[in-house]
Amino acid sequence: MRLSRTLATVIATATLCITLPATPATADADLVPEIVAEMGMGMTEQQFRTDLAVAARHLNATEDDVAQRVLTELKAKQVDGTFIPFAHTLPEARAAGDIAYVPAPYGGIYGSMMIYATRSTVMDFVAGKIVQRPVGEVKVARFTRLLSVDRPDQRRHAAAWAKAQAGKSYDHNFAINKVGLADDRLGVAELIWRAYRYEGVNLDDDGGIGAYPIDIYNHPDVTSYKVIKP
Numbered sequence: 090m091r092l093s094r095t096l097a098t099v100i101a102t103a104t105l106c107i108t109l110p111a112t113p114a115t116a117d118a119d120l121v122p123e124i125v126a127e128m129g130m131g132m133t134e135q136q137f138r139t140d141l142a143v144a145a146r147h148l149n150a151t152e153d154d155v156a157q158r159v160l161t162e163l164k165a166k167q168v169d170g171t172f173i174p175f176a177h178t179l180p181e182a183r184a185a186g187d188i189a190y191v192p193a194p195y196g197g198i199y200g201s202m203m204i205y206a207t208r209s210t211v212m213d214f215v216a217g218k219i220v221q222r223p224v225g226e227v228k229v230a231r232f233t234r235l236l237s238v239d240r241p242d243q244r245r246h247a248a249a250w251a252k253a254q255a256g257k258s259y260d261h262n263f264a265i266n267k268v269g270l271a272d273d274r275l276g277v278a279e280l281i282w283r284a285y286r287y288e289g290v291n292l293d294d295d296g297g298i299g300a301y302p303i304d305i306y307n308h309p310d311v312t313s314y315k316v317i318k319p
């Protein structure tokens with residue numbers, strides 16, 4: 090059994106070696122299946138292709154170009170690791186509009202975040218919908234950080250906008266979440282990025298096609314003021 094499996098592996102490897110040069114990667118290769126696989130469960134190829142077409146029109150670029158940029162940003166932001174139990178109760182924030190950031194790998198391989206609608210409530214995603222929840226009901230992982238955006242007026246308005254999104258659906262497409270103005274489906278970082286963007290503040294630190302949690306955390310106007318330790 091072991092011998093035959095080894096033999097099969099050798100044959101498969103040999104076949105791969107022979108096959109690969111015959112199908113070199115080109116600029117026109119369809120990257121969508123790889124992107125969707127990187128993004129994990131929830132994202133469908135059909136939805137991604139629809140969003141990709143919108144992004145390409147918005148950016149006046151080809152879909153292949155946008156797909157390449159998406160894949161590059163995805164791979165750059167991915168952190169190896171495993172989920173850990175969310176065992177810590179989320180504390181109150183200093184102000185509405187502050188952000189709770191669960192860094193990768195503790196909040197998955199891309200991290201996660203929530204915006205405070207008030208000092209003691211956050212906009213969270215429950216069963217695919219945005220809901221306002223008291224912090225006492227929300228559990229987070231160790232090393233979660235509380236962040237403040239150094240724009241007091243915009244912070245208040247951003248919190249109000251985020252609060253008004255209650256009931257909207259979760260957007261699995263976190264890799265394309267900035268282009269266009271459609272906000273009918275919102276991801277965790279997208280909700281925060283858009284809340285501040287409508288106030289004239291662009292919290293995506295590195296540009297690109299997506300506003301990832303790490304991008305917002307790295308923004309020079311964002312300050313971390315509390316860390317949940319194990």
Ligand SMILES: [Ca+2]
Pocket residue numbers: 260266271272273274275276279
């Ligand atoms: Ca969206």
Ligand SMILES: [Ca+2]
Pocket residue numbers: 293294295296297298299300301304
């Ligand atoms: Ca970005």
